[in-house]
Amino acid sequence: MWWLSDTTKGASMSELTVSVLGTGIMGAAMARNLARAGHAVRVWNRSKDKARPLAEHGAHVAGSPAEAVEGADVIITMLHDGPAALDVMRRAVPGLRPGARWVQSTTAGVEANRALSEFAAAHELVFFDAPVLGTKEPAEAGKLTVLAAGPSDDAAANAVFDAVGARIVWTGEDASAGSASSLKLVANSWVLLLTNGIGEVLALAKGLGVDPRQFFELIEGGPLDAGYAELKGSMVLNDRLSPASFGLDTAAKDARLIVEAAERHEVRLDLAKAGAERFRRASELGHGEEDMAASYYASFDQ
Ligand code: NAP
Numbered sequence: 001m002w003w004l005s006d007t008t009k010g011a012s013m014s015e016l017t018v019s020v021l022g023t024g025i026m027g028a029a030m031a032r033n034l035a036r037a038g039h040a041v042r043v044w045n046r047s048k049d050k051a052r053p054l055a056e057h058g059a060h061v062a063g064s065p066a067e068a069v070e071g072a073d074v075i076i077t078m079l080h081d082g083p084a085a086l087d088v089m090r091r092a093v094p095g096l097r098p099g100a101r102w103v104q105s106t107t108a109g110v111e112a113n114r115a116l117s118e119f120a121a122a123h124e125l126v127f128f129d130a131p132v133l134g135t136k137e138p139a140e141a142g143k144l145t146v147l148a149a150g151p152s153d154d155a156a157a158n159a160v161f162d163a164v165g166a167r168i169v170w171t172g173e174d175a176s177a178g179s180a181s182s183l184k185l186v187a188n189s190w191v192l193l194l195t196n197g198i199g200e201v202l203a204l205a206k207g208l209g210v211d212p213r214q215f216f217e218l219i220e221g222g223p224l225d226a227g228y229a230e231l232k233g234s235m236v237l238n239d240r241l242s243p244a245s246f247g248l249d250t251a252a253k254d255a256r257l258i259v260e261a262a263e264r265h266e267v268r269l270d271l272a273k274a275g276a277e278r279f280r281r282a283s284e285l286g287h288g289e290e291d292m293a294a295s296y297y298a299s300f301d302q
Helices: 025-036 048-057 082-095 110-122 136-140 155-164 179-208 212-219 227-237 248-264 270-287 292-299
Strands: 003-006 017-021 040-044 074-077 101-104 126-129 144-149 165-172
Touching: 017 025, 017 082, 025 040, 025 048, 025 136, 025 155, 040 048, 074 082, 074 155, 082 110, 101 110, 101 155, 110 126, 110 179, 110 248, 126 179, 136 144, 144 155, 144 179, 155 165, 165 179, 179 212, 179 227, 179 248, 179 270, 179 292, 212 227, 227 292, 248 270, 248 292, 270 292
Parallel strands: 017 040, 017 074, 074 101, 101 126, 144 165
Antiparallel strands: 003 165, 126 144
């Protein structure tokens, strides 16, 4: 059972205190949109230089996770993975207050979601399993799709989703079950297949001396066309891999989560495994900080 709601942009609860832990590509954009929506925003990032510019947007830049969550109505974690989210929340403990909402938006996977929800229960936090779909540009425009599990009538959480997203897909009321994280892994398996797929298509074209524009013209407007493949392909062809919208090492982490989740459920995913290996190899070749479209380079020795 799942249901959709369009966000209403500004029509909901304002003046919340919202803490954003992790101000990388996604967290920084979300923090800016929360500030723009009129909320009091408190931010923390491991490397302070990424959090500091948010002061210009009115955010309080905290020196520790515990300071960042002081007085928070809602805490958002937007960190690399589940272990990082758990570690940062442990460090936030002195500032946590019972009843605060924890919107866990890191792509953590289903297993880690269980450990995170147990931490939330132990500290009397209202937990939301709330990964997002959409990359840097939709994050900056406040147009993410939020996949959310938790108490769907919570006004504070909805106000936060309203500020960062254009659409909320509710997947269940029980955040500990990981239904939003499961949907996120399914969606990302498609995203990563498309990214690796276009990488291999372009590599083959290069090897065979085919102009890649001929390929794109061939599929344009027909059932084989895919906007996302075109987007990632053009990043490679125009050498626009930095700064990343979706970092290659982040994609490698997501690919591992997908493969592990499938194995746990005795599902064989040949392509996802091969894709994970492409990301690993491209990272080894020095493309880890570039956009995941750089998986293209896994087709070549250097
Ligand atoms: P990012 O720019 O690499 O940011 C990752 C953040 O995690 C940074 O703040 C980083 O701190 C922090 N971090 C990493 N390891 C840490 C640790 N051990 N302890 C404390 N902090 C740690 O990545 P992003 O693209 O914003 O992604 C954030 C999350 O959103 C990931 O789970 C990703 O899968 C998910 N996501 C990303 C996209 C996308 O298109 N980019 C879309 C949807 C979901 P430092 O700055 O100090 O390294």
